[in-house]
Amino acid sequence: MIWNETIECADRQTLTEIQSNRFATMIERMYYNVPFYRKELQKIGLEPGDITSIGQLKDLPFTTKQDLRDNYPFGLFTVPQSEIVRLHASSGTTGKPTVVGYTRKDIDMWSEVVARSLTMAGVTKNDIIQVAYGYGLFTGGMGLHYGAEKIGASVIPISGGNTKKQLQLMVDFGSTALACTPSYAAFLGESIEKEGISPKDIKLKAGIFGAEPWTEEMRVQIEKLLGIKAYDIYGLSEVIGPGVSMECEYQCGSHVFEDHFIPEIINPETLEVLPYGELGELVFTTVTKEAMPLLRYRTRDLTRLHIDQCACGRTLVRMDKCLGRSDDMLIIRGVNVFPSQVEAVLLDMSETTPHYQLIVTRENNLDALEIRVEVDDQFWSDEIKVLEGLKKRISHNIASTLGLSAKIKLVEPGNIERSEGKAKRVIDNRHIQ
């Protein structure tokens, strides 16, 4: 089944017309309501009326996470606060999060694209969907929730964690679909037998997994453990949240909902637009978002786009699984982490130096983060109690900044390897890409 056949199967010309009209209106709104965009557009001598076609997109300036940070928290909103009905946030590159706002119409649009996504995974109003993405500032929980309600499925808003209860409700309520990160899905799968549950008591058919990179091998493993078909869902808070693109049953890339989000692939060094099929950085322009539209937003995700017709009948462009990032962002247990956030915490504390290393491992499908921190010469002590106290304080500050707990290991002054070139801040032993 296709949720919105008129759009999802529209011919290219129709789609381009829709995009061009919406794009022109959006540029106008940005120009008149957001000083940042007005300045950027004026820099290239552009007046809103000059934009008539989506073909002109390639000549317009990019927006980056730094721009969002510079305009923190609400500087890029095009509507007054009274029109905002929801705020979400994701990790910024240092202490401050990236904030996104939604009008009621934005929430409706978001529910629509998630409804299309869930329909691709075969979810209907006859399904019971367990939403085990985190509810809160993270967009995963609420995003899936509204989309699932829109199609009329029964939603279990259980949020993440509490594995025992997840499995108990999965059996007792007869959940037929599961939405969570792929690593948590694998962990749930592995916990079934440990919890003394018989796999035949699990009624799941489909999984809607995303928010972090995962491999084809992981897909096979999860499908086997949970007895389901596992689908990839992609999205980012800045653009809307989950539901920017989604895999159909043919699983040959995720269809991008191009009537709302226009994708481009650029060379991250030269910034030139690359043709279909070439690997580069994914860039999105939103054409319907009201509260916080984005012009050529650099996602930093590396992938390819394909335009050839998909066997499912949808004409929407497909993107490959993300092959990595063009910055240093890590995704640990579904939480976005920038090494610079850790650095900001350490710089804030007089007892530590900004010499540190992040070591990421994966055991039983769950990510673990260890942070090795070099202690300041003045503070280093032979007294265990003093160091234990420091460890606790770092641990607390890291958890409140990253939203993620980490094991802290204190290292003697001078003992973290110095590099002559780029510091090796991250050792990722998960091999997921």
Ligand code: DLL
């Ligand atoms: O992760 C939104 C989301 C929630 C997507 C639930 C899917 C399911 P952020 O926290 O802003 O938003 O993180 C966005 O996560 O730029 C990618 O690097 C990564 N990411 C998201 N989905 C996928 C995926 C949500 N399916 C960042 N595969 C993005 C690989 C993904 N990476």
